[in-house]
Amino acid sequence: MTQNFFDTFNLPVLFNIDIDMLNHQYRTLQKTIHPDRFVNATDAEKKQSLQKSTQINDAYQVLKDPIKRASHIISLHQVLKDNTLPPDFLMQQMEWEEEFETINDLEQVQLFSDKIDGEKKMLMDLLAMDLDEKKDWESATNIIGKLKFITNLFLRIQQKKLSMDNS
Amino acid sequence: MALLQISEPGKGTLPHEHRHAVGIDLGTTNSLIASVISGQATIIQDEDNVKIIPSIVHYKDKELLIGESAKKRQLDDPKNTISSVKRLMGKSLSDVNPKDFVIELEDGNGTIGIKTNVGLKSPVEISAEILRHLRLLAEKRLGHEIKGAVITVPAYFDDAQRQATKDAAKVADINVLRLINEPTAAALAYGLDKKVEGNFVIYDLGGGTFDISILRLDKGLFEVIATHGDSSLGGDDFDQLIEQWIIKDANIPMEDVKIRQRIKEVARKTKESLTSKSKVMIDELEGINKELSKEAFASLSAHLTEKTISCIKLALHDANLTTDQITGVVMVGGSTRMPNIQAAVKNFFGMPLLNNINPDEVVALGAAEQANILAGNTNHDLLLLDVTPLSLGIETMGEIVERIIPRNSTLPVALAQEFTTYQDGQTGMVIHVVQGERDLVKDCRSLGKFTLKGIPPMVAGAAKIRVTFQVDADGLLSVSAKELSTGVESSIEVKPSYGIDDKQIKEMLASSFSSAESDKENRALAEVKVEGKQIIAMIQEALNADKALLNKNEIDLIYESINELTNMLEQSDRNQIEQKITHLNEVTADFAERRMDHSINKALAGKKIDTLEL
Numbered sequence: 120m121t122q123n124f125f126d127t128f129n130l131p132v133l134f135n136i137d138i139d140m141l142n143h144q145y146r147t148l149q150k151t152i153h154p155d156r157f158v159n160a161t162d163a164e165k166k167q168s169l170q171k172s173t174q175i176n177d178a179y180q181v182l183k184d185p186i187k188r189a190s191h192i193i194s195l196h197q198v199l200k201d202n203t204l205p206p207d208f209l210m211q212q213m214e215w216e217e218e219f220e221t222i223n224d225l226e227q228v229q230l231f232s233d234k235i236d237g238e239k240k241m242l243m244d245l246l247a248m249d250l251d252e253k254k255d256w257e258s259a260t261n262i263i264g265k266l267k268f269i270t271n272l273f274l275r276i277q278q279k280k281l282s283m284d285n286s
Numbered sequence: 287m288a289l290l291q292i293s294e295p296g297k298g299t300l301p302h303e304h305r306h307a308v309g310i311d312l313g314t315t316n317s318l319i320a321s322v323i324s325g326q327a328t329i330i331q332d333e334d335n336v337k338i339i340p341s342i343v344h345y346k347d348k349e350l351l352i353g354e355s356a357k358k359r360q361l362d363d364p365k366n367t368i369s370s371v372k373r374l375m376g377k378s379l380s381d382v383n384p385k386d387f388v389i390e391l392e393d394g395n396g397t398i399g400i401k402t403n404v405g406l407k408s409p410v411e412i413s414a415e416i417l418r419h420l421r422l423l424a425e426k427r428l429g430h431e432i433k434g435a436v437i438t439v440p441a442y443f444d445d446a447q448r449q450a451t452k453d454a455a456k457v458a459d460i461n462v463l464r465l466i467n468e469p470t471a472a473a474l475a476y477g478l479d480k481k482v483e484g485n486f487v488i489y490d491l492g493g494g495t496f497d498i499s500i501l502r503l504d505k506g507l508f509e510v511i512a513t514h515g516d517s518s519l520g521g522d523d524f525d526q527l528i529e530q531w532i533i534k535d536a537n538i539p540m541e542d543v544k545i546r547q548r549i550k551e552v553a554r555k556t557k558e559s560l561t562s563k564s565k566v567m568i569d570e571l572e573g574i575n576k577e578l579s580k581e582a583f584a585s586l587s588a589h590l591t592e593k594t595i596s597c598i599k600l601a602l603h604d605a606n607l608t609t610d611q612i613t614g615v616v617m618v619g620g621s622t623r624m625p626n627i628q629a630a631v632k633n634f635f636g637m638p639l640l641n642n643i644n645p646d647e648v649v650a651l652g653a654a655e656q657a658n659i660l661a662g663n664t665n666h667d668l669l670l671l672d673v674t675p676l677s678l679g680i681e682t683m684g685e686i687v688e689r690i691i692p693r694n695s696t697l698p699v700a701l702a703q704e705f706t707t708y709q710d711g712q713t714g715m716v717i718h719v720v721q722g723e724r725d726l727v728k729d730c731r732s733l734g735k736f737t738l739k740g741i742p743p744m745v746a747g748a749a750k751i752r753v754t755f756q757v758d759a760d761g762l763l764s765v766s767a768k769e770l771s772t773g774v775e776s777s778i779e780v781k782p783s784y785g786i787d788d789k790q791i792k793e794m795l796a797s798s799f800s801s802a803e804s805d806k807e808n809r810a811l812a813e814v815k816v817e818g819k820q821i822i823a824m825i826q827e828a829l830n831a832d833k834a835l836l837n838k839n840e841i842d843l844i845y846e847s848i849n850e851l852t853n854m855l856e857q858s859d860r861n862q863i864e865q866k867i868t869h870l871n872e873v874t875a876d877f878a879e880r881r882m883d884h885s886i887n888k889a890l891a892g893k894k895i896d897t898l899e900l
Contacts, residue, residue, distance in 0.1 A: 164824075
């Protein structure tokens with residue numbers, strides 16, 4: 120049985136999470152149980168504090184990140200599957216890869232970056248609908264697969280931008 | 287004279303008595319010790335009213351000198367006068383270039399040994415001498431025993447370097463409350479009393495290390511969001527540039543260590559003079575008559591300045607921030623006095639720099655504030671959340687690193703990984719842990735091999751060994767293992783191959799220059815008795831507060847264990863007392879967990895009410 124990280128912060132299981140609330144709960148909990156609060160405690164308490172503080176950091180990392188959060192929601196309902204991507208998306212991937220290789224000035228990189236960012240936002244909206252309204256885990260699993268690729272591509276674009284800035 | 291201590295009314299009894307805690311900046315060039323005295327973080331001065339203690343130890347026969355008096359011997363006896371030992375902490379001989387050092391280095395069983403007149407000394411022992419000197423100094427000035435210390439380390443220090451620092455503290459008989467990163471300590475010194483919020487960059491250029499940290503300050507929470515740096519870049523490198531510039535085209539016998547030491551000295555003084563003067567004449571060395579201008583020095587060292595700016599860019603990238611999202615830039619470390627450094631950083635961020643606290647003192651002052659909070663002497667609601675500076679990984683097939691805990695993860699952090707056996711009847715296994723960002727094992731820093739023993743013999747692939755890598759709030763790694771299929775959990779023993787073990791630390795403690803063996807035993811017994819009394823007091827208090835979380839049977843068991851310990855405290859058997867303390871900890875483990883869950887629920891419930899009010 121997967122542990123429900125939303126319970127850890129006393130939050131409803133939703134992809135469209137209240138980030139401010141998550142941050143607030145995280146801080147409240149760490150201020151209560153962090154090892155710094157147990158420096159003068161018994162060994163038993165120190166051990167507990169270390170474990171709980173570690174678990175809360177772990178849960179926070181998962182809920183803070185949209186892709187990890189989405190996977191976590193699915194894992195609460197079914198065993199996670201590998202994401203197989205539809206053939207038309209594979210074609211799309213190849214086109215983007217080609218475009219990534221050919222762009223070579225800052226303006227082009229910015230345009231491409233905006234395009235991919237737009238694509239990411241659109242998929243995030245679809246994912247929210249699948250997870251919070253339709254409860255369509257199959258479709259959500261597919262979107263997560265696409266988002267993993269797009270997030271990675273977006274990161275590479277930012278790195279390319281950074282190296283162009285520097286030179 | 288001991289300083290007058292004013293204690294608040296009603297705070298006199300265990301466990302709330304004032305615990306004298308100090309902050310220690312164990313620096314490459316200099317070290318400082320500070321404490322919160324009458325609510326104010328204050329650097330503790332030695333008998334000559336000096337605050338800055340050179341991190342230098344001089345060994346000769348029965349003579350041991352530390353600080354300024356050791357520094358004076360550097361010229362006439364450089365081989366027995368050890369400085370910048372921080373650069374050797376947690377390193378092996380293959381990590382350094384012995385030619386960079388005036389002192390003689392040797393392989394000391396995986397770590398470095400330094401040849402002196404009184405035999406081979408390890409960097410841990412030498413650092414311990416400095417730490418002990420600081421502790422004794424503080425105890426003398428405060429008139430009290432020091433109950434605990436926060437020691438600062440460069441943010442970029444790896445596990446071995448942190449472990450070595452903690453070991454040195456143990457040898458110096460110091461109870462480490464926490465190791466914190468130097469830049470974080472500086473931020474504490476700047477931010478504690480002011481109600482500032484926002485993203486802050488800490489630019490820390492010391493004698494031997496450079497760190498960049500980005501912190502978010504928000505409602506009493508200090509969150510480190512990114513760190514970067516270079517563990518071998520510092521003011522010493524700027525000195526070396528001037529040194530090379532001085533000896534260029536001059537005929538100087540380089541094998542003469544005394545002359546080399548002289549040039550080093552002149553180079554450092556030249557650099558310091560250039561912070562206030564526009565040019566410096568170098569003529570005190572025979573055969574050398576040269577003038578260095580501020581501008582010439584700036585261009586001579588431009589590549590070093592640029593290197594630090596590149597680090598800032600990387601840290602900003604990791605934090606996902608741009609310069610306009612930065613609220614302030616804090617300058618730390620004596621080397622940030624260089625005008626060319628100030629100008630470059632100011633120019634990069636386009637804002638004035640925060641540098642009104644003495645850069646030499648700011649780290650120790652911040653560490654003292656944190657020590658005071660951790661010791662429980664203040665009601666400050668502040669919490670510091672630090673991160674891992676480097677990724678942790680394990681070696682897999684083909685000497686490839688599999689990353690298990692990524693860099694910049696908030697501490698404490700843990701990750702569990704499952705392993706299996708590949709041979710029938712296999713009972714042991716070795717896990718090689720490395721630290722660093724590169725993909726190949728040889729490009730990362732090896733932290734050592736953890737040997738798992740006691741795996742129950744089974745057919746290949748049947749055992750399921752769950753190995754947990756835990757990095758605690760000090761940034762130190764521990765590894766534990768469980769065999770899942772049979773439940774022979776705790777018998778799997780994990781041993782690191784690096785660092786020094788408790789036995790070696792005890793030996794170093796025993797061989798230290800001060801007190802005789804019987805004193806040691808008496809002191810250890812006294813300490814264990816105090817510990818026993820404290821744990822009883824703490825559990826009593828916990829029982830008074832949360833007895834409702836236990837049933838009668840559980841309460842009886844705890845009281846029984848308390849009574850056993852109380853009886854044992856009347857006697858003088860240290861082993862027996864230690865056993866009873868361990869037993870009491872075991873008996874109260876469930877209670878501790880329930881109390882922790884209880885306070886978590888209370889904290890979350892409190893928030894619910896807040897939201898309703900919104």
